Amino acid sequence: MSLIKLTLPDGKALQVEKGSTVLQAIEKIGTRLAQAALSASLDGKLVDLSTKLEKDASFKVHTFATIEGKETYWHSTSHLMAYAIQELFPGVKFGTGPAIEEGFYYDVDCSKSFTPEDLIKIEEKMKELAKQNFPVKRIEMRRGEAIKFFDKRNDHYKVEILSELDEDMVSLYEEGKFIDLCTGPHVSSTGKIVAVKLLNISGSYWRGDAKNKQLQRIYGISFPTQKELDEYLKLREEREQRDHRRIGKEMKIFTFNEDVGMGLPLWLPNGEQLFHTLQEYMRREEEMAGYHYVRTPVISKGKMYERTGHIPYYAESMYAPIEIEGENYYLRPMNCPHHHAIFSELVQSYKQLPYRIAEAGSVYRYELSGTMNGIIRTRGFTQNDAHTYVTMNQVADEVVRVLEMNMRIYEKVGLKNYWFRLSLPDFEGHPEKYSGNVERWEAAANELRKAAQRIGKDFIETKDEAAFYGPKIDIQSKNIRGKEETIATVQLDIMVPKRVGLNYTDENDKPAIPVVIHRAILGSYERFIAFLLEQTMGKFPTWLSPIQVKVLPLSEKFREYGEKVWMEMRKNGIRAELDSTDQTLNYRIRNAQLEKVPYMVIVGEKEAEAKTVSIRTREGKQENGMPLEKFISDILNEIKNKE
């Protein structure tokens, strides 16, 4: 067994056996330091003992490159940044400054608005302070003392945090002339922080509440070496390449126009082709699963939304009503009430349940201007919507069917990065957001949990994310900047059916109220296409590609044969285009490649004579001299099977 020598923040050396457990390490460190859950250094590399404490996993030495070290390192960097800001802008007050998934931020209350130039100044100051290599010291004191301490400094944000804590003892961290309230842990000295980049400034409300003062949030990231920082910045740039707005523009999928208005996308021919193909595909899948497609208007009377209970919750985010003949009409923000009306018209008996109504329904929501994001968040969009009317006993089965459909369809279209989230209410924190009684909500949540467990895929549970009328299972993903977004949702509605008077006759000849499952496999077509663009870089499977084949005659001489090949494919329903422009073959291949066309068909002398085609795929594979009929039947097969 080899021994590892660690240097603790207080300067003492510690020797542990490689592979020894955390408990053994703690014994050596001593309780006082163990409580502090400190990081240590090994040959100058950062080692974090803290996150291993809880799990009692095998004690392993890891550098910052492993996940365990990051949080501490970034958190310490945020302290260093606060120190630099304090030096440059005396009198500033600090909110909170945690490590986040990528980097850190600190919320700062400062009368001056920070500019990008200020960030550079702060960065420089940070480097200077890091070089001075101040030890980072932990100070423990009674909560009352700490309140007095921060009160004297007019640090009212810290006082506010402290006065809400339950603990008797609290800890402060000191480095140079900077002291902050913090549970730690931290790196042992400021010199550990080497490469820092402050990324951006934004506003953020104190304690995340729009009623409170808005502070300035500065985001940044740091690494133990410049090389790692450079690599990270490069990665960020690469991610920008995947931005759906960028790909959507390059591939001519959608655009926005100032005169049309914010959040109202215009679908270009390629985009409409994609949209339409997806919609047709979904309709086929849903009809196979027993859904009935309907068509309903995008506008209806305000009365409808009063009855459903949406008005008190969402009036502000609905487009203002249009008054006609003394009646207020709203652009619809959702399709549910229309579908409920159809249910009432068609369903009387429990024997008809589950009854499934589907529609590619256009809805309009007056979302806050600052929340718009390409086609991920728009004001007008088309939901891949359906409502299933079931008895409480049928809920779990039906939800399982829906989730299975989700997974199958995502597989087909090539969407891979997603996970399930069971979204529950928070009756303690925000009871006003949810209607109905707790027991009923719990019963509903149990049904959803049962269904999610039956699927066998991991899911997480989150409080305070439910709809006002019931719990739901959301399908979550991340956009290119790492921000979590909801792709799709399966919602259990335990309130509205009763409110709007939905009923059927049960097996005992008694009136009964159905439960409604609101589900949208693709969520909205707009958002879904955005995620597809980001996750596939626009390289859609052939059946989805707006242009499936580009025919490229080698030169003018073979144009005629090229046209024949092209027409033959169009006749067979293949979305083929002919590019016989006066350009070199290389040039036209490059163009087709940039357009992400799955197949290029090259025809020259050999092909024209033998009635064959030469194929180049998007991935660069070549196959020469394939009979035209074979290529057509192969591609049709591929499209049919959606491989």
Add this chain to the structure above:
RNA sequence: GCCCGUAUAGCGAAAUGGUAUCGCGCCAGUUUCGUAAACUGGAGAUUGAGGGUUCAAUUCCCUCUACGGGCUCCA
């Protein structure tokens, strides 16, 4: 909605208190090509909209609109 920032030809960028440069694309001519950019020439801009300061504004200031990064929100 709030905080910060951005807006120059179809697209991506450059420059300047004295009306704008480059690349791609577009058009014309030459070239007729075997798997990711042939060559030459040309046209194209009331510098997002409105107002103000100034002899003079694309540049400085204000308002609006749209876009970007966050916060809040997301039925």
